[in-house]
Amino acid sequence: MLRRRAVERVGLLVLALPAVLLGTPKQVRFSQSAPSVEAYDFVEVKVDLAAPDAVNPFTEATLRGTFGKTGAAERKAVEGFCDAADGSVFRIRFMPSSPGDYTYSVTYRQGDFEKTQTGTFRATDGQRRGPLRVDPKYPWHFIWEGTGEHYFFNGTTAYWLVGWRDERITQSSLERLHRLKVNRLRVLLSGAANMFWGEAVMTGENFTMFLRPWGAQAPESFDHPGVDYTRFNIPYWQKWERMLRFARERDTIISVVLDISTHSDHPAAGSEDERRYIRYAVARLSAFSNITYDLGDDLDSFRDEKWAHETGTFIEGLDPYQHLATSHPVHPEHQDRAAAWFGFTSVQVWSREQHALMLAQRLLQIKTGRIIPQTNEEYGYEDHYPLWAPQPPGDSAETLRSMAWQIAMAGAYGTTGETCRRGTNVWPDTGGGWINGRGDDTMVMLNGYAHMVDFFTSFEWWKTEPHDELLNHGAYCLALPGVIYAAYLPQGGDVTIHLEPGSYEAKWFDAFTGETIPLPPAEGPAWTSPKAPSSHDWALLLRKRP
Template sequence: MRRSILLLLAILAAFLLLRPALPPWSVSFSPSARNLEAYDFLELTAHVSAPHPSNPFKDASLRGTFELPATGKRWQVEGFCDSQDGSIYRIRFMPPAPGDYTYSVEFQQGWPSRTFTGTLHVTGGRRRGPIRIDPNNRWHFIWEGTGEHYFFNGTTAYWLLGWRDEKIIQSTLERLHRLEINRMRVTIAGRTSIYYGEPVMAGPAWTPLLRPWLADNEIRYLHYLGRAGQRYGMGITRNLFDAFAELGMLDDIYHPGFDYTRFDVSYWQKFDRALRFARDRDLIFSLVLDMNDSRVHPAAGSAAERQFIRYAIARFAAFSNITWDLGDDLDHYRSDQWTRDTGRFIKRWDPYQHLATSHPVDNIHQDRASDWFDFTSFQEWSRKQHAFMIEQRKEQQRTGRIIPQTNEEYGYEDHYPLWSEGPGSESADVLRRMAWEIVMAGGYQTAGETSRRGTNVWPDSGGGWMNGRGDDTMTMFQGYAHMVHFFTSFDWWKTEPHDELVNNGNYCLAKPGEIYAVYLPRAGTVTVQLLPGVYNAVWWNATTGEKFPLPPIHAATSWTSPPAPNADDWALLLRKQ
């Protein structure tokens, strides 16, 4: 009897030790489609019966090879676990061109592996695809799928995914889309417990304490032990129980107790749905991996950190509407070497080579000359944005590598930290004017709306730059939309800064002899040095969007405008007939 019990225990121990290596009973595969438009994605699901991995995010894998035989182009794609128990894995592939594709996928857990092959017919459609750098005008962006130029007009909504009601996420995206916003900075794992002086709090509707990972079970057990010890004593020092009780609290910014090797699938699925909703509106998500304000992070360069990044790539790279941002205030918690290594790591694993950047506090840490780095993402809050961005173009030219220049943090509406220039410097009107200064320097910008309408604080109808939500009293982006309409009315990407062609401290973008776009921040008149020709001219009110055509201009050398119609800031567009 005793021998039988020992044998049984030995068998049980062997089973537990070998369990991760045991294959599942069966694996079945189901593709989401056999016909698809280019830049949509195929999702192939592996249904795993009786999975055995001790950690399904580490102990099993799904990988695929996708090929377009007509061109010989091949993509190596990694899948991801999409269930807490390891019963569902998915792999996504975004075909970038019409044609007939073949693919083969392999699921591996223990031995042996399971494979599946298939075909995919892809038609052209009219999806815009990812944004890329314009190869002919490298200061600017294009949509890969259509070749249209992309006028980068962004906003910040770091904790958009903190909304528990996804209808709020969708209505937020819809509102911003109507206001001509086409890019949002949204964090995947960033957290904060401070609210920056804003009427914003965590509560039942929204929290900035995002949960991309599950709690570590062992730490959670220590937390329960600590709570029990606090309550019942047990004759051990109270301080020990207090320390245990602080561990593994997901809403504690300092002691969340995350198991960085296990992902909270429900959170990532919510992110999927937000990305899909945004993609259908051609709204780009800048995926900010993490933030300095999180306080705790996976160890720099660790296997857990790399697993997190690979999981994000596996889930999100097939969405055409993403770019990568390595982290907010990145230089405060990661080194320059980490930035370069991680940027190249992302480019190595992302099958589609989505654009990537980083967002350090000090712009000296912009990795301008590196091959992985696709555009700048400055933090610069001065009220001399035009001069700053002109200098950044020169700095970029000195590297011998031209990439777009963007300032993605030059202030937030009604937000006055001590490094701002004080009351009034962050008003909607000032920020709108700064946006014009940036774009008139050949750059692009990301702004942030006011949070003063409150989140979990009355009137509880806003959130702005913290979570994206807004109401009808928030009108700053209406002014930005007028700017978008002005620049997209002509071939702005063909112009260069030419302030030397105008007087009175005004700004000029020009393709001399063809296009002259002039911004008059103080109204008045402007003298423009023109090449000979006949030009059509239109006044644009930068505040209201109103347009006033002028009679044709017959220019020999220079031309002086009539006074702007009123004291607002104005733009003047001249195009050769």
């Protein structure tokens, strides 16, 4: 009897020990994905545990590493992540930014157990575009790291893009938008909704509005999902990565929107659960060159400005590749404009005077003493008419296309949203638009946006500044005086442009069709255009003749 009680006491003592002290994983094996990769792709080191014994590998074990050019003092610190619910697989990723030979060191830790592996890889020059950066010379604008090409930000919204259960729909949606010259999508990493804003969208066997990065007892429940914030939903994250990889091969930037205000299943603000989520997201996603971070949609509905500053700074400290980051509050004044972590603005204002609005945004930015790109990433969704939105036709395809021109002519950028009227689980069930990214050939709004992209990328738009004072009749002007003048006439007509002395090549650009019409040379110091060929909106482009 005494022996039995002693055994029981020992058993209770063992049970009382922290799980991390009991963990002694066996057969920890490291493997490298490839000996060589192109710069801005990534090498992955996988850690396989033959007999994982962590009770919760997401909280009890870590994988961390460093890498850098062979022989160089500079090293980037990188965090890895658990990629199996039972803790049998961990991964860490290294994205080289230039060709050359690299070395790395990675360490797996669990309690008192530790194992380190070192290795090498080579990066080659594949002419890949790297992360998006602010142009240091023209900081109202963006460039691609690596190639130095300028990036004309032309975004659309697809919050629930990864809600499609069939990933072929996700990929075909990305491919369609790429053909339409969209190069940025706003996509939710976490989010749920039980309302559809009057849109022709329903959940069903092929589509869900419940995006669950964590494990949940009832993931399709809005009110009681039973989320476990200490464990991650591995298949969901792997699905997200496949979407990112597909987008990366098409040079499409994905805005990783961390959460949205449409549900209440957020980890507590500033909690360890929330920080673990952010760490995990940065560890998994930052080696993809084609991302930016967004702290949350309608952020000021569920987080305050202090949280935004602290969390943005936290991400900046975690991310070894320093991807651009922003936030998307309901109220545009809640932007951390002066902070180092804040890469560009992302306001939402549905005014139908976008040109004046974005000029005012630029002035606000100038007052901070820090110039960064200005974007309105929510100024309307096509055919979207809840009572708080502009009344018809305030969100028509033509109105939104005109708003996009107004924004661009202010030296700023925008993100739009397509109609949902073609339906998701609603006949004809070929759409989804701003909710999930799917569309069909009847949805033509973005054709007009593609023409706008063609116009601006036909000249060095990043060198121009707003100069509306050079024009009359309410037209808008971007200019590098004496070199380039771009004018936009919202209702056609004619315009007089005050030019630096000289002779300029001139042409009309049909903002509706993309057609160009050459004009006789324009002569300074003042030139009046002929009347536009029709009464809809037109643009003019004048360039100094050699």
